[in-house]
Amino acid sequence: MRPDRPVTVRTLSVVAVVVVLAAGCQSAAAPPSGKAVALRVEQYGGGPLPSGTVTFPEFVLYGDRTLIAADGDAPREYHLTQEEFDRVYGRARSAGLATARTFDVQAPDASVLEVVFGTDTGRSVTRVTAPDPEDSGEAGDVVRAVALDLSSSYERYRxxxxxxxxxxxxxxxxxxxxxxxxxxxxxxxxxxxxxxxxxxxxxxxxxxxxxxxxxxxxxxxxxxxxxxxxxxxxxxxx
Known part of the structure; x- marks a missing residue:
């Protein structure tokens, strides 16, 4: 009977690298398709809203690369290129929005930033109380990551x-x-x-x-x- 082949440190290292790479590929879910929400950003007041008040999100990005953004009584509709979509969606993913989190502070009636991040396997919701783009922590990273900056053409949403x-x-x-x-x-x-x-x-x-x-x-x-x-x-x- 042949003796068992010794397992070297080099062999273990290669196996470990393969396992880490495979885990990384599995955790990076793909964006959704069609009219499923890829990214939804909305900010609302922390106190009670007046009777009959309804809010509109700052913007919603869909899997088909349609983006609808608030603009008074006439929201804007963009049709992003793949590069633009990847930039907007990628910034949100890099800020950790694929994992649901809550950043709460003791600030009565402060506004709340709500971000829905969608993938082809589900969605996560992150909330930031009293959002501040000057915040140097993770909450500030979220606020800055979802700040919309588009210069492409648009049409009015109908x-x-x-x-x-x-x-x-x-x-x-x-x-x-x-x-x-x-x-x-x-x-x-x-x-x-x-x-x-x-x-x-x-x-x-x-x-x-x-x-x-x-x-x-x-x-x-x-x-x-x-x-x-x-x-x-x-x-x-x-």
Whole structure:
């Protein structure tokens, strides 16, 4: 019988390198495809929001390289090149956003930065309380990594559907709401939320008062993003 071949230090080193490389390849999940969220960045106040308030993310990047960014009442829609996508997505990955983390500080009513990082295997959510780009720690790395800097051309985002969020108002009675009653919407942030085709609300301005079934509401229009099917999707991500 042949004696067992001795295992040398060199052999063990080679095996260790192969194992480390394989583990690294397995941990680096690929970006998602299609209209799955690759990166979503939103900042919201830490205190209670006024009745009927709804927020819009700073930007959302999708697997098909579409990026939609906030810009007042007319969000911008970009179609990134592969190089631009890799730069935006890669900066977020390098900041450790593939792992969910929470950076909390004792700052009552401070704003919160919420970042959703998506891959082809799932997603992670990171939150930074009182985000500060001048912070020299890991929280500051996150804030700087998701600061959007694009100079490429864009077009105005044209949603197919729009959420109308209505909060009860003490304003004088406004004109009669011309669509189905606002009371039929689902409860949302101490108000009601209903979804309409974009064409239905084309002539309705956001932050205006209307009366529906005897109640005066201040309505805010919120374009629905490609991954948002209904009002329930407008809540923050857990």
């Amino acid at each position: 949603p197919q559907r729009v959420a109308v969020v209505a909060g009860a108002s003490s304003d004088p009675a406004g004109p009669a709401w011309p669509l189905r009653p606002l009371t039929e919407g689902i409860p949302f942030n101490a108000g009601r939320c209903a979804v309409y085709d974009a064409a239905e609300v084309r002539d309705i301005r956001s932050d205006t008062s209307w009366t529906s079934e005897g109640v005066t509401y201040r309505v805010r229009l919120r374009p629905l993003l490609p991954d948002e099917p209904d009002c329930a999707s407008l809540t923050h991500h857990e």
